[in-house]
Amino acid sequence: MTQAFDAAKLAAEYWSTSIIDIHPGSIKVRGFPIQELIGNVSFPQMIWLMLRGELPDAAQARLFEAALVASVDHGPHAPSIAISRMATSCGLPLNGAMASAINALDDVHGGAGQQAVELYDSIAERMEAGAALEEAVEQGIDAFTAEQDKYLPGFGHRFHPVDPRAIRLLSLVDEGVEQKSISGRYAAIARGIEALLKQRKNKPVPMNIDGATAVIYAELGFAPELARGVFCLSRAVGILSHAWEQRGRNERNKGPMPRQMNYTYTGKPERHLS
Structure with a gap:
């Protein structure tokens, strides 16, 4: 017993x-x-x-939902979306195509939101230790570029000179600050990074979708790793949509570029066994 x-x-x-x-x-x-x-x-x-x-309360839910809506899709040239379409054309069911695409959301494609929250947190810690905003931002950026990468997560975009999603999200953040539903601390840090980048590069380097959603997730108290997790939930909607659209087309084994376009071979010239 x-x-x-x-x-x-x-x-x-x-x-x-x-x-x-x-x-x-x-x-x-x-x-x-x-x-x-x-x-x-x-x-x-x-x-x-x-x-x-x-x-969440109503204000928290509104900001959280806005961040989720903003990240659902970024077109077939986004690797995760392209993978979902290629996988579907290869015969995978929707769940297989979704899994293949979501697995691509790692550090390079999909990890910038988490990395931006981590960067903001490191600057916030310096401020808690007594550094002024400008000083903390400069120290945080210098530490990040020395230890990790010269590209700051959440700033600049290879396609958009100004990311329209970030503009709208930041306006909602500002509304939240005015209504005192969030502190605005992380918004100030992110804008401090923008200001320093503009000063150092002599040109604007605006916040992108990852930087703006990272502001929201940080303001709402999400751990950095959860910023990536909820981004995956959001992007899964776009992945599913593109996989379903592709399912309706009679295309088989669709590759990463049209068959009429050749790739560049950089190997040895033709040779033969002795």
Whole structure:
């Protein structure tokens, strides 16, 4: 009897979770019966509840939803979107195409939001230690470029001189600051980075979508790694949309560029075995 009890206790504790409690006829998410959540909370609110343990207030939910909406898609030239379309043309089902595409959202393509939050946090820590905003920004940027990369995550864009998504998101951030629903601390840090980059490069280097959403996620208290996680949730919508559109076309084995365009071969000239 004792062994059976110990085994049952061990099994119950093996996958212990504070997220969901399920019994026959009962499903509670973070303590809320699921039937009370259905029809009463939005999907962004549900994501917040799952990740954070509580429901967001109206102002938090609005900013969070704006960041999710802004990141859903950036066209077939975005690697993750292109991968979803190619995978679909190769015969993968929607889930396979989505998995293939989401797996590409790593440090280079998809990681800038997380990296920007980490950069903002490092500057915020310097400010907490007594540095003024301008000094903390300069120290944070110099440390980042020395230790990691000369390209700052969240600033500049290879396609957009000014990212229209960032402009709208920052206006919503400013509204939140005026309404005192967020502090504005991270918005000030991000704009301090913009100012320093403009001074050093003698030209504007505007915040892009990753920098702006990082401001929102940082203002809302999300951990840096979650900034990437929720970006993946957002971009999954675009990935699914493009995979589904591709499914409706009778194209097989679609490669990364049209068949009429050749690639450049840089290997040895033709040679033969002796």
